[in-house]
Amino acid sequence: MYKKFVIVFEGIEGSGKSYHINNVSKYLSKKKIPHIKLREPGGHRNSEKIRNLILNKNLKFNKNTDLLLYLASRSENIKYLKKYYKKKIILIDRFTDSTIAYQHFGMGVNLKILKMINNYLLGTFKVDFTFLNIVDEKNMRKRLNKRKKLNRYDKFKMQFYSKVQKGFIKISKNKKRYMIIDSNRPIDLNKKNIIEKIEKLIK
Template structure:
């Protein structure tokens, strides 16, 4: 069985976290060893940074947020990715594509700076596969759930720009699957499970 880094990407309310959790249940059932975490967040230190970034009281500038995201990622890389790579499947809720989509396409930070920082933290590390959860325009911002954070105040146009950014990023990748979030959860769970079986060589 291949040990892979599998990432779940998409704008807020796209269903990515739900499907990551469904995959983790499935891997447990199949007795596949894995580690999962979210970004920002993951380790204790990264969760502290997450709370600093996303609090509604935050007045940090966009460049400060970027540096905090990368600081949280470094903690995850050192404490979660490096110890488990080639030993366990690694499931990540948001990763480097989210940084580019939100910070560059959403907030217009120079993409070369973002790439340089990611390379500084991760070296040549890249995900093996990405599930991207696409939200049809009319549904953007309709399905955001959970505790509200400062990103919830951004308008529909912001999220459309971010999603368009994801699409531009993913055009260059072959190791991806686009999930239509307007389909039923049951339908998408089956599609993702079937792809997971192929990626990890699991026999159902």
């Protein structure tokens, strides 16, 4: 038997979180371990429609509209997530920490309001473990330059991403359910460390 944990991958753009969540999903599939993988914003088909709106590079919303769009996307996802909660391993690419890091630390949205709505949406749904991927400016820029398509959140000033990453680190500080992944290190080393941690978590 294995533990049906909720495992989240967090980090700023170019930090490698999406690469690693996909690698973990492949590993679980190879082991024939039932799991679901979901991204935010997006995930559920209605959430994907909201994602297209949020990340449209031709649109610009104020910070409160941004927050409410992200939470609307999560609202569509949560019923789907609760369906599999404690029944399968759940892998999520970005979740509540991203909302706090980007909308509060990055954009200055009131933290109490943000937490209140999040708690209302999630109810008893809890994250068990988080891999926080960090990256320096040089590697982030290099990775973004390789992308064929850039969305609205790929085009902020470096100062914004720095605030967001510091926010992530502050959220995770002195908490056992976080593992910091230094994405400036060789990718194969991080892949190995993450899979080893996954194995320990689900046993």
